[in-house]
């Protein structure tokens with residue numbers, strides 16, 4: 001029996017088998033031997049799509065079978081917590097370079113709390129986020145003004161914002177450019193245009209997302225697994241069937257402000273170093289808010305996240321014209 005040592009990236013996992021791609025572009029089916037445990041994280045799956053692993057291959061009759069014995073440190077990972085009593089953590093994917101959030105004003109409506117929650121979660125996960133305002137072909141002049149307002153607001157915070165149309169192809173090349181050489185994920189409400197965009201990027205690719213929603217399997221308790229795909233223009237995407245965004249990470253009240261970059265910058269200027277930017281005196285964030293250097297919609301989302309209240313707002317035309 002001859003053993004050969006290899007390294008590669010996990011492209012797919014079924015829970016018991018892992019498909020690993022080597023730098024030479026070859027795929028191997030691998031298992032994990034015995035009690036493979038990862039430092040620190042207690043999860044139902046020790047290895048996830050996107051992980052860089054070391055494995056050995058051996059020839060068993062006609063089959064080449066791999067055994068994973070090592071994993072590189074992850075630069076980030078996203079998780080999902082099961083809602084049942086076990087509260088087990090499942091790692092959806094690892095080592096993402098960026099995540100694109102598709103935002104639409106209507107059909108479906110994307111509320112600012114949803115955007116802000118998503119961005120804060122991306123900050124917590126340490127994954128760069130980009131906002132794609134999709135369906136620009138379908139908006140009225142007033143709605144386009146709203147998009148412009150939002151894009152400017154989020155650009156000021158530090159996020160890249162692009163107005164696109166997955167349908168007409170507008171600015172799809174810009175998205176492509178940002179994706180080259182990287183591993184990306186698309187998120188957004190159902191109907192925001194994720195499948196349409198992926199189709200515009202690579203027409204040949206037929207993602208599971210579509211198949212699954214087409215077969216109405218989403219409501220069933222089938223476990224879905226993420227999968228990585230190579231795109232022809234030198235990019236990789238991670239498709240997460242049945243998962244519309246990130247799982248929300250558990251955040252302590254005290255850390256939420258750190259995931260709003262414009263608040264985090266001001267934190268040192270607050271009188272109290274544990275300032276929650278709520279009712280404390282001499283709070284730099286609230287001062288910036290009064291001076292219109294921090295957006296009200298962002299502050300409102302922040303307060304909702306800290307207090308746990310849920311209310312949906314869309315920045316309306318009134319705000320835009322203000």
Ligand SMILES: Nc1nc2c(ncn2[C@@H]2O[C@H](COP(=O)(O)OP(=O)(O)OP(=O)(O)O)[C@@H](O)[C@H]2O)c(=O)[nH]1
Pocket residue numbers: 134135136137138164165166167168188189190191192193194195196197209210213
């Ligand atoms: N006018 C317009 N319609 C679009 C655009 N992008 C997507 N759509 C339409 O929006 C609808 C939903 O698009 P999908 O791509 O299926 O949305 P999705 O985000 O993949 O939805 P789920 O699979 O449910 O998560 C479809 O009818 C698309 O044709 C766009 O840029 N402009």
Ligand SMILES: [Zn+2]
Pocket residue numbers: 270271275276277278280282283284285286
């Ligand atoms: Zn403060």
